Amino acid sequence: IKPQQGSAPPKAKGGLPWIGQMFNFAANPYKFMEKVATTTGEIASFTMLGQNIVLLTGDEASEVFYRSTDDQLDQSAAYKLMTPIFGPGIIFDAPNDRKNEQLKMLMPALRMEAMRDHSHKIVQEVEDIIANWGDSGEIELVEFMKQLTINTASHCLLGREFRYELSEEFAHIYHDLEQGVNPLAYNFPNLPIPKFKRRDRARVRLQELVGAIVKKRTAQTEKPSDLFQSLIDMRYADGTKLDDNEITGMLIGAIFAGHHTSSGTAAWVLLELLKDRSLLRKTQAELDAILGENGEVSFNSVREMNILENVLKEVLRLHPPLIVLMRKVSQDLQFKNYTIKAGDMVWASPPVTHRLSRLFTNPLKFDPDRFSPERKEDKNLMAYQPFGGGRHKCSGNAFAMFQIKAIFAVLLRRYDFELMAPPETYVDDYTQMIVQPKSPSKIRYRMRKDHAHPMRGAGATDAASVAEAIAGGCPFHAAAAKAAAPAEAPKPKVFKVVVDRGLCQGHAMCMGEAPETFHVDSNNNLEIRKPEIKAEEMEKVEQAVKFCPNSALKIVHE
Ligand code: HEM
Numbered sequence: 001i002k003p004q005q006g007s008a009p010p011k012a013k014g015g016l017p018w019i020g021q022m023f024n025f026a027a028n029p030y031k032f033m034e035k036v037a038t039t040t041g042e043i044a045s046f047t048m049l050g051q052n053i054v055l056l057t058g059d060e061a062s063e064v065f066y067r068s069t070d071d072q073l074d075q076s077a078a079y080k081l082m083t084p085i086f087g088p089g090i091i092f093d094a095p096n097d098r099k100n101e102q103l104k105m106l107m108p109a110l111r112m113e114a115m116r117d118h119s120h121k122i123v124q125e126v127e128d129i130i131a132n133w134g135d136s137g138e139i140e141l142v143e144f145m146k147q148l149t150i151n152t153a154s155h156c157l158l159g160r161e162f163r164y165e166l167s168e169e170f171a172h173i174y175h176d177l178e179q180g181v182n183p184l185a186y187n188f189p190n191l192p193i194p195k196f197k198r199r200d201r202a203r204v205r206l207q208e209l210v211g212a213i214v215k216k217r218t219a220q221t222e223k224p225s226d227l228f229q230s231l232i233d234m235r236y237a238d239g240t241k242l243d244d245n246e247i248t249g250m251l252i253g254a255i256f257a258g259h260h261t262s263s264g265t266a267a268w269v270l271l272e273l274l275k276d277r278s279l280l281r282k283t284q285a286e287l288d289a290i291l292g293e294n295g296e297v298s299f300n301s302v303r304e305m306n307i308l309e310n311v312l313k314e315v316l317r318l319h320p321p322l323i324v325l326m327r328k329v330s331q332d333l334q335f336k337n338y339t340i341k342a343g344d345m346v347w348a349s350p351p352v353t354h355r356l357s358r359l360f361t362n363p364l365k366f367d368p369d370r371f372s373p374e375r376k377e378d379k380n381l382m383a384y385q386p387f388g389g390g391r392h393k394c395s396g397n398a399f400a401m402f403q404i405k406a407i408f409a410v411l412l413r414r415y416d417f418e419l420m421a422p423p424e425t426y427v428d429d430y431t432q433m434i435v436q437p438k439s440p441s442k443i444r445y446r447m448r449k450d451h452a453h454p455m456r457g458a459g460a461t462d463a464a465s466v467a468e469a470i471a472g473g474c475p476f477h478a479a480a481a482k483a484a485a486p487a488e489a490p491k492p493k494v495f496k497v498v499v500d501r502g503l504c505q506g507h508a509m510c511m512g513e514a515p516e517t518f519h520v521d522s523n524n525n526l527e528i529r530k531p532e533i534k535a536e537e538m539e540k541v542e543q544a545v546k547f548c549p550n551s552a553l554k555i556v557h558e
Contacts (some may be wrong), residue, residue, distance in 0.1 A: 044057075085199065112512040149403070160226075292410065
């Protein structure tokens with residue numbers, strides 16, 4: 001069947017011959033894309049250096065971007081500049097099937113069982129980095145978060161050899177690899193410039209170190225639990241193991257994907273809390289209520305921190321670190337009456353979609369309550385997209401959310417913070433490939449005198465105080481109020497749980513909650529063992545649905 005042909009996507013105004021919109025984009029990528037979307041619409045085309053680009057914004061057009069198959073949209077073409085760093089034949093330099101097999105190999109180290117183990121390492125890293133802080137002082141927030149998140153990532157993913165024995169050499173290698181990320185590498189990856197030469201030397205040295213550790217670990221009987229080990233143990237479907245080049249490339253790929261994305265987001269969480277001190281108090285009250293005086297920051301306790309989670313989600317809505325996602329069109333695509341031609345690039349832009357008033361109420365306002373159970377503004381997965389969507393949604397999303405919440409569960413209980421410059425001067429730096437708060441971003445900290453629950457000592461058990469605490473979002477009292485509330489209507493006796501296979505990546509959170517119902521195998525495939533669930537099993541399955549990081553599960557009542 002001949003595909004239907006529609007009209008060409010509407011063209012955005014402006015630009016120079018061949019160069020197109022290059023200068024407008026370079027001046028401020030976010031502002032440029034927002035202007036194109038506002039003036040031209042949800043599908044808008046323009047050129048840059050002779051390449052035709054189609055910007056897709058809003059939930060319907062984003063669906064084309066996220067739901068198309070790898071045969072229709074090629075992810076690799078957009079990320080070719082990473083090949084000298086990741087290595088030949090790895091991820092974006094591999095054929096689609098191989099690339100997807102490799103991407104899936106990261107999952108076991110990012111799923112629930114592994115996360116429980118990572119949680120102790122993350123908390124330890126936060127404790128270690130603030131061990132010498134004393135009572136008060138100042139930090140450069142972005143730099144602080146970069147250091148903390150590279151420590152956690154190397155600890156959980158690379159393992160203790162890189163974190164402790166080789167930490168200094170690894171810091172140099174990582175620096176040289178990072179400096180090698182340059183748009184020049186799209187077309188001239190081997191240009192003999194000093195940056196690229198240092199990048200290549202660093203990649204060779206990293207592989208030597210990886211090779212030596214593989215040898216050492218193979219001889220060891222006790223195996224560590226980190227991504228490195230899980231890659232050593234991994235096999236392709238045809239039974240072959242990963243060689244040193246592949247292990248090196250996959251490790252560095254995971255670190256690159258998760259580092260600046262997490263550090264910038266973590267920095268913004270603190271900045272937004274300091275711009276609204278009543279929200280900061282509410283968040284601290286929640287932590288105090290959940291953790292009490294000496295409660296452990298653990299996988300389970302962190303999951304209960306709903307106010308902190310909503311603050312983080314709102315940070316990711318207004319400050320998503322990846323502001324443009326790219327694919328090359330391999331087969332003509334249809335969107336409404338338009339045809340997007342093979343050879344074009346398509347772009348999605350999370351921050352532009354996140355600020356559309358038809359998708360988010362009062363979109364410029366920082367309002368974490370938009371994610372409350374009553375409003376659920378993140379329900380539309382094609383609208384709320386800080387982690388992308390569909391088959392290539394960020395597989396580190398649960399790790400990232402957990403890690404950032406754990407960082408603040410430790411920091412905010414111990415310290416108070418304040419901005420050292422006027423609030424309006426803390427803004428996004430859109431000139432960075434991964435957007436971060438603009439430097440310098442100075443913050444002052446001071447040890448909290450009392451981190452007990454503020455309402456506890458006051459004996460806040462009367463209705464008015466409880467209501468006040470709930471209005472402040474305090475779960476300590478919310479739970480008490482729930483217990484006192486009249487019993488809810490009985491739930492239907494029979495229900496079914498269904499999975500959207502296009503969204504499930506195999507994080508296995510469901511299996512952790514309700515192992516009788518869900519099983520995720522070593523290839524990340526979910527089997528629902530008992531789709532029809534009895535009322536008494538409801539609670540566990542509801543937890544499984546709630547904690548699925550991809551919102552891939554749904555309960556259907558009959
Ligand atoms: C992909 C965002 C942290 C691993 C992505 C994508 C986005 C994203 C938007 C989709 C890219 C695309 O479609 O082209 C973020 C944000 C993070 C974060 C905002 C932190 C706040 C992490 C962490 C890891 C990670 C901590 C691993 C430890 C990955 C991987 C992919 C990915 C492996 C590729 C998935 C695939 O193509 O199948 N991330 N990320 N990310 N991310 Fe993250």
